Amino acid sequence: MKYRLLSLLFAFAIIPVLGAQNVSFTMDAPAVVALNEPFKVVYTCDKSVDKFNAPDIPDFDILAGPTQFTSQSTSTINGKRTSSFQVSFTYILQPRSEGIFTLPKASVSVGGKTYYSNESKIEVVKESDSSSSGANSGNDASSGKSSYSSGPSEDDIFLKMSINKTSAVKGEPVIATIELFTKVPIMAFEDIRFPTFNGFWSQEIESPQNVNFERRNYKGTIYNVALLRKYMLLPQQDGTIEIDPASMVAQIQIRMSGGGNSIFDDFFGNYQTIRKRLVSDRLAVRVKPLPANAPQSFSGGVGRFDMSVDMGRDSLSLHEASSVRVTISGTGNVNLVEPPKLSFPADFEVYDVKTEDRTSSNSGGTQGSKIFEYPFIPRVPGVYEIPPVEFSYYDTSSGVYRTIKSDPLTVKVGGGASVPASSLTVSAAGKQTVKVLGEDIRYINVKNLSLSRGVSFFVASPLYWIIVVLIVMAGYVSYRIMAGIVRKRGDVAGRKSRKANKIAKLRLQTANALLKQKLYSAFYEELHRAIMGYVADKFSMSFSDMSKENISEYVSSRGVDSEVAERLVSLIDACEFARYAPEASYEEMDKHYREAIEIITSLEDKFKS
Amino acid sequence: MKRFRIIILIMTLSVGAYAADMESGRKALADANTMYKQGDFQKALDLYLSVEKEGLVSGALYYNIGNAYFKLSNYARSILYYERALRLMPSDDDVINNLEMAKAFTVDKIESVPEFVLVTWFRNLTYAFSSNGWAVFSLVLMAAAVVFFLTYFFGSTFRFRKASFFLASALLLVSVFAFVLSYMQKQDYEHDKYAIVMSPVASVKGAPDQNGTSLMILHEGTKLQVIEDLSSWKRVELSDGRQGWMENKDIEVI
Numbered sequence: 001m002k003y004r005l006l007s008l009l010f011a012f013a014i015i016p017v018l019g020a021q022n023v024s025f026t027m028d029a030p031a032v033v034a035l036n037e038p039f040k041v042v043y044t045c046d047k048s049v050d051k052f053n054a055p056d057i058p059d060f061d062i063l064a065g066p067t068q069f070t071s072q073s074t075s076t077i078n079g080k081r082t083s084s085f086q087v088s089f090t091y092i093l094q095p096r097s098e099g100i101f102t103l104p105k106a107s108v109s110v111g112g113k114t115y116y117s118n119e120s121k122i123e124v125v126k127e128s129d130s131s132s133s134g135a136n137s138g139n140d141a142s143s144g145k146s147s148y149s150s151g152p153s154e155d156d157i158f159l160k161m162s163i164n165k166t167s168a169v170k171g172e173p174v175i176a177t178i179e180l181f182t183k184v185p186i187m188a189f190e191d192i193r194f195p196t197f198n199g200f201w202s203q204e205i206e207s208p209q210n211v212n213f214e215r216r217n218y219k220g221t222i223y224n225v226a227l228l229r230k231y232m233l234l235p236q237q238d239g240t241i242e243i244d245p246a247s248m249v250a251q252i253q254i255r256m257s258g259g260g261n262s263i264f265d266d267f268f269g270n271y272q273t274i275r276k277r278l279v280s281d282r283l284a285v286r287v288k289p290l291p292a293n294a295p296q297s298f299s300g301g302v303g304r305f306d307m308s309v310d311m312g313r314d315s316l317s318l319h320e321a322s323s324v325r326v327t328i329s330g331t332g333n334v335n336l337v338e339p340p341k342l343s344f345p346a347d348f349e350v351y352d353v354k355t356e357d358r359t360s361s362n363s364g365g366t367q368g369s370k371i372f373e374y375p376f377i378p379r380v381p382g383v384y385e386i387p388p389v390e391f392s393y394y395d396t397s398s399g400v401y402r403t404i405k406s407d408p409l410t411v412k413v414g415g416g417a418s419v420p421a422s423s424l425t426v427s428a429a430g431k432q433t434v435k436v437l438g439e440d441i442r443y444i445n446v447k448n449l450s451l452s453r454g455v456s457f458f459v460a461s462p463l464y465w466i467i468v469v470l471i472v473m474a475g476y477v478s479y480r481i482m483a484g485i486v487r488k489r490g491d492v493a494g495r496k497s498r499k500a501n502k503i504a505k506l507r508l509q510t511a512n513a514l515l516k517q518k519l520y521s522a523f524y525e526e527l528h529r530a531i532m533g534y535v536a537d538k539f540s541m542s543f544s545d546m547s548k549e550n551i552s553e554y555v556s557s558r559g560v561d562s563e564v565a566e567r568l569v570s571l572i573d574a575c576e577f578a579r580y581a582p583e584a585s586y587e588e589m590d591k592h593y594r595e596a597i598e599i600i601t602s603l604e605d606k607f608k609s
Numbered sequence: 610m611k612r613f614r615i616i617i618l619i620m621t622l623s624v625g626a627y628a629a630d631m632e633s634g635r636k637a638l639a640d641a642n643t644m645y646k647q648g649d650f651q652k653a654l655d656l657y658l659s660v661e662k663e664g665l666v667s668g669a670l671y672y673n674i675g676n677a678y679f680k681l682s683n684y685a686r687s688i689l690y691y692e693r694a695l696r697l698m699p700s701d702d703d704v705i706n707n708l709e710m711a712k713a714f715t716v717d718k719i720e721s722v723p724e725f726v727l728v729t730w731f732r733n734l735t736y737a738f739s740s741n742g743w744a745v746f747s748l749v750l751m752a753a754a755v756v757f758f759l760t761y762f763f764g765s766t767f768r769f770r771k772a773s774f775f776l777a778s779a780l781l782l783v784s785v786f787a788f789v790l791s792y793m794q795k796q797d798y799e800h801d802k803y804a805i806v807m808s809p810v811a812s813v814k815g816a817p818d819q820n821g822t823s824l825m826i827l828h829e830g831t832k833l834q835v836i837e838d839l840s841s842w843k844r845v846e847l848s849d850g851r852q853g854w855m856e857n858k859d860i861e862v863i
Contacts, residue, residue, distance in 0.1 A: 441707040444676045446642045448669035449635045455666060455697065457798070459744035459791035467748055475755035482763050 023047050023110050027117040029103055032217040035095055035126050038063055041103060043089045043117055047110050052089055055106040065091035095124040125217050155221070157182040161195070161246055161280040163233075169288045171302035171333050172396050173366065174233045175205070178246050178280065181223040182213075187251040187273055197233055199241040199287075201336065205361045206230035232361045234333050235287040245280040252276055290394055295403050297340060301393035303332010307340075309389050309406040317414045321377050324409065326389055329369035332396070335359045339372040340391045347380040378413040385410050504600035507534050508593065515593050520583045527596055528575035534600055535568070548572060560606060568599050634665040642673065650680040668697035672704050679707065684714040685829035689805040692832065692863045696798060699736035715830030717806075721848035735790045740798070743791030750784035802835040804845065804860040811860070813853035817842035824853045835862060 029041040043052075043066075054066055066089040074083040089106070103120045157180075164175045178194065180186075189211075206227065213224040228246075235241060251273050290302070310325045328337050339353045354375065359368035378384070386409040395402045458464055505512075507530050514523040536543060539554055548569055555565045574592060641656035654677035660670060675690035691708040698704065738746065757777035764770035806827045814821035817839045827833075836852070837844035843860065846852045 439710070441676055441679050441710050442703045444642060444645050444673040445669040445703070446646075448667065449638050451631055451634045451638065451660070451665040451667045451670065453664055453666075455798070457744075457791075457795040458741040459747075459788065459795055464744060464748070468751065471748065471752050471755055475759060478759055479762060482759065486763065 023113075023115050025106075025108055025110075025115040025117045027103065027106065027120055029120045029122060030215045031121070032123045032125060032215045032222050033095055034222055035098055035124055038092055038094045041065075041091045041093055041120075043106050043108075045087050045108050045110065045115070046085060047087075048085065049087050049108045049110055050112075051109045053107045053109075054089075055104045057091070057093065057104065059097075059101040060093040060095055063092040063094055065089070065093075067091075095122075098124050098126055100124070123217050125220055125222060156184050157186070157250060157252060157276065157278065159246055159248060159278040159280040161243070161283060163243075163283055163285060166284070167286040167288065168235055169302060169394065169396060170235050170238060170290050171300055171336070171394070172235065173303070173333060174200075174235065174285055176231045176233055176243065176283075177227065178229045178231075180211070180226045180228055180248075180250075180278070181218060182226075182250075183221070183223055185253045187253050190249040190251070190275075192228075192246075192248040194229055194246050195244040197231065197243060199235065199237050200233040200243075201236055201333075202234075203232045203335075203361050203366075204229060205232050232366065233285075234336060235285060238287050238289040240284050240286050243283045243285070245282050247277065247279045249275050249277050291399075291401070293401065294394075295390075295392040295401055297390035297403060298392040298394070298401060299338040299340070301328075301332065301334075301337045301391070302396060303330055303334070303393065304395060304397065305330035305332065305334070305337070305391070305393045305404070307389070307391045307404045307406065309409065311386075311409045311411065314410060315412045315414065316378055318381050319377060319379065321375060322411075323373045323375040324386065324389075326372045326374070326391075326406075327369050328372070328391060330393075331367050332393070334366045334368055334370055335361075337370050337393075339374075340389050342374050342389055343387055344374075344376055345384045345386070347378065347382075348384070349377040349379055351375040351377075378411065381413045383410065383412050501597070501601045501604075503604050504597045507600060508596055511593060511596070515589055518586060518589070520589070521579060523589055524575050524578040524592075527592060528572065528579070531568070531572060531575070531596060531600075534603075538603060560603065564599060564602055567595065568603075571595050571599060630663065631665070634660050634663055638670060638673075641677075645673065645677060645680075650677050653677050654681065666697070668694045668701065668704070671697065672701070672707070675704075675707060675711070679711055684711050685805060685807055687711045688715070688830050688832070689807070689861055689863060692803065692805065696863065698739055699794070700738060712830065716828035717831040719831065719847055719849050722850050735793055738790075740791045740794035743787045743794070747784045747787035747791060750780045750787060754778075754780035754784060803863045804833050804835050804843065805829075805863060806831045806833065806855075806859060807861045808859040811855060813845070813855055815853060817844075817854045821854065825851070827855075833860065835860075 023045065024047075025043070025045045027041065027043050030039055033039045052066065052068070069088045069090065071086045071088075072084070074081065076082075095101075100121055100123050103122055105117045105119050107114050107116045109115075159178065159180055161176060161178045163177075168174050176195075176197075207229050208227060211226045211228070213226045215222055216225040217223075218225070252275075253271050253273050306329050308327045308329075310327070312322055312325075316322050324342060326340060326342070328334065328340075335357055339355065344350050352375075354373040356371040356373070357368075359366045359370065361367075388408050389406040390403055392401055392403040394400075508527070511523060511526045511530055514526050532543070532546060535541065535551060535555070536546065539558060541550070541554065551572070552565050552569045555568065556562055571592065578592075637656050637660045641653045641660070644650075644653035644656060654674065657670060657674045657677060661674065671690045671694035675687045675694060678684070678687035678690060688708065688711045691704055691711060694701065694704045695708065754777045757773045757780060761770050761773040761777060764773055806829050809829050811827050811829075812823040813825045813827060815824050816822070831847075833845040833847060833855070835843050836846055839854075841857045842854050843857060844852065845855050845860070
């Protein structure tokens with residue numbers, strides 16, 4: 001309350017109370033002046049000045065000054081009161097010679113402290129057209145009076161478009177500036193057309209609301225120059241890209257000479273406004289394609305970049321959302337940089353990348369950073385490694401691709417809170433199908449290093465037929481060898497006994513039939529007959545000679561084992577006995593039959609027929 | 610005697626040179642595999658091709674060349690080399706798999722003439738092993754048949770001899786069958802010529818003449834059968850049975 005009262009008091013005070021802080025002391029001078037042209041240099045301070053220390057100005061003639069001028073204004077806008085106070089010291093100077101001179105700084109002491117103004121460079125040019133500009137003060141174009149009787153020439157007013165480089169690689173920023181140069185007063189503009197910049201990605205860097213003229217030396221002539229637009233252009237295609245000209249219609253005030261020659265005409269002037277269409281030059285930018293050996297992670301970044309990868313926390317609980325932030329900062333076409341590829345583990349649920357653009361464009365291209373946020377939710381606990389993030393760009397200063405690689409990120413996913421079953425699809429026993437992450441051809445064969453000279457087929461080759469013949473021959477030879485062995489070892493047990501057995505069975509065929517019919521006496525009769533017949537055949541005995549004793553003796557004399565001979569005799573005995581004995585059992589008959597076979601077989605073995 | 614010695618000397622030398630050649634080829638192949646492992650597919654390919662230029666071949670070499678071309682996105686060439694590998698090892702699973710993947714990158718879709726199922730089945734059987742595999746198989750079976758014939762002649766029991774006889778006969782039959790399959794593969798290799806379209810776009814003409822009517826347009830990677838040669842032209846047949854003439858520069862014989 002007290003404070004407000006105080007400020008009210010100050011507002012009505014004629015002499016403002018000076019705060020020692022925030023003293024502004026500046027010098028204002030034109031950038032270019034013509035020789036013999038008087039001009040104004042103003043030192044301005046916004047606080048009451050105790051003492052002004054005049055600068056030493058050696059390069060110019062001081063026509064007047066310093067002239068002190070104090071102005072003060074108070075205004076109330078929407079109840080807010082602002083007051084301004086200015087003290088200015090004005091010099092009128094005139095150059096002595098051509099060249100670039102420095103206007104020295106002046107100093108003021110305010111409240112016991114000394115403040116210095118800025119320095120300023122002034123270019124003095126030889127101005128042939130003495131009629132132009134006159135004693136204009138600084139930046140006011142409309143005050144320049146023209147004495148042209150006809151329309152202004154191309155040199156008096158023109159539109160100029162300039163680019164900072166005529167050749168660039170694809171994606172390298174090019175700055176285009178459109179300026180209006182004039183020596184004549186301009187009343188108004190109409191029908192301003194700026195280029196469309198086909199083939200470029202364009203962005204306005206500066207588009208001033210008010211047209212501010214400043215004096216500039218252009219090819220030895222002083223013009224009032226106004227910046228209309230400044231663009232940043234990023235070439236999007238190779239080859240020579242033409243930029244359409246900018247155009248506008250300017251209304252220019254010219255003095256008519258045809259009117260009366262009265263003193264009033266001279267005094268008031270006889271002016272007329274004419275319209276003039278101004279068209280800038282056509283420009284072309286030669287765009288070179290980027291070199292072919294682009295790394296895989298290259299996505300069009302041209303300039304100079306830096307990358308940082310940040311993972312909020314490296315330890316997460318299950319189903320907790322998190323994100324990886326990749327910040328790409330630098331100069332160049334930052335705003336056109338695409339998000340680098342990040343390969344998350346397959347068990348992570350990954351969402352769309354969020355992009356935040358923090359870039360600003362200026363005459364060096366776009367500066368700033370672009371932040372990519374990769375949100376994800378881990379769905380399975382474990383320790384995961386996210387492979388390094390790679391970002392490649394084309395370095396325009398050295399003309400090579402550079403790749404920035406981050407460190408791999410490690411994420412630990414803990415057990416975490418249990419999640420309602422509905423939000424998860426869990427198959428039985430916690431199994432899941434194997435996810436197909438990508439397809440690739442199968443790997444090369446590294447094991448088989450064998451090589452051959454030309455393709456050869458084994459089948460039906462001479463070697464093949466030789467082997468076939470060899471196999472057949474080997475078979476035939478082994479057959480002959482084995483057959484020879486068999487013949488040599490004629491008494492080969494198996495073969496022999498098989499034959500003997502066969503003979504015995506043949507001899508006892510009838511007996512066998514009777515045995516099966518269980519014809520008791522007929523069987524024994526037949527058995528007896530068969531054995532006797534066999535022995536008779538075998539040992540060439542006549543039936544008449546065959547008594548039991550004879551047989552035993554004879555057989556023994558032919559080298560038969562006495563045991564076999566005994567069995568033979570006892571079998572014959574048994575047969576003879578059975579013919580008169582009561583019926584024996586089937587088992588008995590079978591036993592005798594077998595006995596007979598065994599005996600005959602063993603005899604056959606011994607005496608091969 | 611002296612002349613004989615010289616001949617032996619020359620033979621030893623030539624065999625030695627042959628072996629040295631093989632050894633350098635194997636080394637280059639191993640180096641190429643290492644390059645491939647390191648991801649330098651272009652260098653690996655150059656080395657593989659240098660081995661092929663030496664006149665040394667193997668199914669594995671062709672397969673690896675096909676893989677290198679695939680990795681360099683030259684799918685037509687990778688198909689060509691997979692097909693070449695298949696000619697040497699017709700039943701190799703990896704080659705068939707990769708060939709299918711490479712074919713996915715080709716443009717032309719040609720409906721092949723439907724084949725009788727037994728023919729397909731028989732061809733699959735024929736190419737279940739390589740020709741040399743079948744040939745060795747037939748020899749082994751033949752040797753086994755001879756052994757069983759011997760056991761038939763000299764077997765001790767009747768049942769064993771009977772079994773031997775049937776087994777020997779069956780083995781002999783299968784051996785002859787294996788020989789036939791092997792021989793058919795050889796015939797196929799020597800008489801059937803196939804080619805792959807190499808130009809990105811190539812036209813099939815109605816006659817072996819630049820001014821001939823264009824019958825159709827084929828794209829790289831398409832497989833064709835070569836029927837006839839005529840100076841710089843080849844008469845080709847598509848798998849759907851259509852025929853035409855193509856210039857040699859547009860196609861490469863497998």
